[in-house]
Amino acid sequence: MRMSLRHLSPAAAGTALVLATLVAAPTAAHAAAPRAIVLSPTGSDSPSPSANLGQMQIDASMGRGYVIDLPSEDLLVYDVSGAAPRYLTRIGLGSDPVEAAVDEGTHQVYVSDRVDNTVLQIDGHPASPTANTIVDTISTTGIGGAGLAVDAGSKLLYVANTISSDLSVIDLSTHGVARIPLPGAPSDVVTLAGSNKAWVTSEAASTLTLIDARSPRSSVVLGGTPLSLGIGAGGISIGTRAGAGPFDYRVEMYDTLLALTHTSAALDSKATSFATDATIYSLFVTTEMGQLHSLRLDTLVEQGDPMTMPKASSVAVDDSTRRVITTTSALTGGTVTSYDVTASPLIVSPASYGAGVGMSFTAAVIAVGRPTAMTFSLASGTLPPGVALDPTGILNGVPTTAGTFRFTVAASNGLAPAAESTLEIVVAPSGPTAPTITTATVPNGTVGTVYPDTTLVASGSPEPALSVSSGTLPPGLEFDERRAHLYGTPTKAGSYDFTLKAENASGVDTHSYTIVIAADPASVPHITSAPPADGRVGDRYPTVTVTATGTPAPEFSVSSGTLPPGLSFDERTHQLAGTPTKAGSYAFTITADNGIAKDSKEYRMTIAAAVTPTPVPTPTATPSPTPTSVPKAGDGPGPGAAGASRVSGPGAPGSGLLASTGVASAEVTLLGVAAAGLVGLGAAAAALASWRRRAS
Structure with a gap:
């Protein structure tokens, strides 16, 4: 069944906006159950004469929210610490402000301007003598800066330059700028605090690119043209458009290694903004047609019918108060509204547990919702003899009988409906057994191609814990110890050996694996320049530029051997130049490395001795x-x-x-x-x- 979405008048006391849903299960063992998410308006503000408001950026620890007002090209400042958003002031910006971002570590606000190609720095600390004023203007050195993101932990500011087709990386400590060329015109960028990474979309190329340590690491082609971008606990959210018309609008979710994890059902129009509340497993999405969708964070299944709002709306979540704050735009004026959010329970525990006869067993049933206090009960089925479920969700006891026991647990937090989930406990016979790893081999992979999601399996009672005990996984792959899954997108070619360990109270088992990652042929660098010519002592050597193919473009270095004295190799320009100073035969190797693969070429040069001029005899005068x-x-x-x-x-x-x-x-x-x-x-x-x- 589907439950409808109701939006009651915000002016009525005690009214509520209810998003109700039939939530699909994350695994077959979890039964589908209805869920309700309730948004109760707590207050609103209509800043005059604003008519077109952008998405609010929130500094949760300071209780401040910032909204770009596009008609006036001002930045509106709000106090969002209370129940209702309270307008404080407006700050005049540049000629074409596009996006705002907040550094919650320093409480500075940054606004990109795509005409002036600058970023304005605004002091957002309420106690500062320069609060709510522009304290600096930073040049991006690029052209057409649009998307903006700040990594507070790494003190880096990212600006996606649409016209110059690159990404400006600004060091906030020195204001130094590095420009990273990107394929296609970058349209937006997001980052995670302290990650030293950024994720960039390109509408022109329909790609998502991972920037790691200020260089492109890998890219994936999306299911459609990326029109919006967000990041949160569930991963990287991208609003896409596919087809030639009528268009197919969806939300695609990727993990931080660029593996596609979920795709939503079709939306009414393009997604314009995202906001995540991980504590209730919800992703809020606004669309161009003025709809507010609530998607389940781990599946992107729609949680009820969308709420209708004015067009050009956006949504944000205050991580401190957990309120949802929306901005709406209309010819009659824009509005900023805050909501308290409650959510019925959702059980997110694993569907299966392992135990052994005669061994102590403890596990927790986990549910999310708001209020967070939950009461658990056994709704149906049978627990293993010797095991009980207490009201806090703890399964505890010593199983006495072997077998597979299926049962349904209910969780309630006072908001209907209660959540139910079917779980199972598999009890191994006659006490504990040592683990045995039963997965013999794992698949190989290719750089830039999503690795097949691989589950590594081990028997044993109680269920053993799996971990990588030694060796190295291919860069770009990760091992999820909780799910025993190997996943990701390889970023570097090579052969990688690692050892898996399975351990429980009865013993340890290990197994060694080798994964061969093949390079993407289009990415492998190949040095294409001809061998350099020989030279002569004292004669200026003609400049030689070393060239190579490969994507991303490789970096060059002299990896072995010796250059002729007087010659040098510039790794930045890839040029060999100078004036030889010593005769002899010399051999050296130049390597091209783009982080995916390497190519090396040995060069040999002979430097001839300088030419000694023939002396001219001086005439002797005849007396x-x-x-x-x-x-x-x-x-x-x-x-x-x-x-x-x-x-x-x-x-x-x-x-x-x-x-x-x-x-x-x-x-x-x-x-x-x-x-x-x-x-x-x-x-x-x-x-x-x-x-x-x-x-x-």
């Missing part, structure tokens, strides 16, 4: 002959002057140097003039050659 007096024609003996000597000294004709070489007297005259004028040897030779040409 010039000493000039002597040369008589003019007709002076003294000889031709032209009887009795005059033509040349005196050792160069006289017939016996001297010039006579023996046949140099004419005019040549002697020219050489004498050259020497007297201090003309160089080359100039004298040129003059001599010129004279000879004229003489001929």
Whole structure:
């Protein structure tokens, strides 16, 4: 059966909004039972002239709530510590505020602005002298900042930049910004306090990406286009749209390792906001058509018919008071309303327990609801002889008979209807037995592909506890000791060995397993650049850029060997450059690693010795002959002057140097003039050659 949802007038005293549901069981052993969730209005406020209000962000420890008023581009501040939300003030923001986030550790409020590409920091501590004022403006260095999330524990602020297609990671201690490129335009981001992780959706790529330690770790393709995003105790909630029209709107739930855990039934329109109350196992969802849905947190089964509200509504949960606070928008004005929430019980215990004849047995039946005080009783069936159920939900005793005993437990907290769940206790015969692990092997996996949910089984009485006692699970996989489940999404290729231990009061058993995780072929890096050329000492080496494929893009390093002295490898630009300083043969290995797989390539280079230049001989000057007096024609003996000597000294004709070489007297005259004028040897030779040409 389905129970209808009633919304009575908030103005009437004692009125209540009731969401009633037929809750589907988490396992076959749990019987389906009706459940009621009651929202009782405690007060409301209509801030004038606000008409379009965003989702409230709550600083629970300070009792403060913050809402962006889009028409005025103001931030409205509320006191939400009391029964009714009380308006305090409004703070003028930038040109296009999009989202707000609260750091509950420092009580600072951050607002993203996608036009100015900044984040405004607002002091939200009520006792601060700068309370409710903008104390800083932080540049994202990206373009089109929309989604915003703050990790209070890690002091990191995340901004999804839709236009520049990256994620800004801002260190709140230094305001340093790191930009992480992402495939597709990121549309929103969420985080968990102290996790140093963020989860980013992309409408363009229909993906959810895990950012771990400021780098992309893995991504999954969603069942539809992500239109909204939230995070809470149940996991990561995503409102999706599939099909080409009419559209199919649903909520998909993922764990923190990107494994899909649940998908809701179709909604009336796209989901616009999420709020989680883990203490009653409820996920509240608003839609574009103004519907408020209540989904069971662990199954996403609808808890009754949706409540009708004005369009563009949103919902939040105050973790301190556990009140639900909604904001609604309308042309006549927006409204902020708070509700007290009560919920009938829901039994969430395991469906089966193990015991042994003659051994002490104790187990607790667990139920959630509000009020939290529960009374338990045996509704039907038979408990094992020797075991009793007390009103607080404790099963206790010493079984005396072996067998499987099924029974139904009822839980009541004063709000109808009571919850019922069928449980079983399997009693092993004749006392305890040591555990034996019966799962022989576990499946292998592939990077980026959800690992098949694997249950590891061990016999023994009482039921043994299972744990990983040694070795290493593949990164991205986790072992749930309570459910004995191995699950997750592998993030790194390799072979991984681990040992499982099963232990009870009677003994211990161990079993070793090996899981081989294959790399996604599209993700495996491969170095594609050609080997570098040889070089020479003293010559600047031409810059070589090392390239590789792989998603995400790999990081490079010199993993072994020695670079030639004078050369260096820049891991940031992936470039080899410098000027060699020493001749020789060198071998080194460069590795490309993107966190999923590695590729290494060895390079060999020969550096030749520097070239020694050939020396140029320096010319030696030839001594010039000493000039002597040369008589003019007709002076003294000889031709032209009887009795005059033509040349005196050792160069006289017939016996001297010039006579023996046949140099004419005019040549002697020219050489004498050259020497007297201090003309160089080359100039004298040129003059001599010129004279000879004229003489001929």
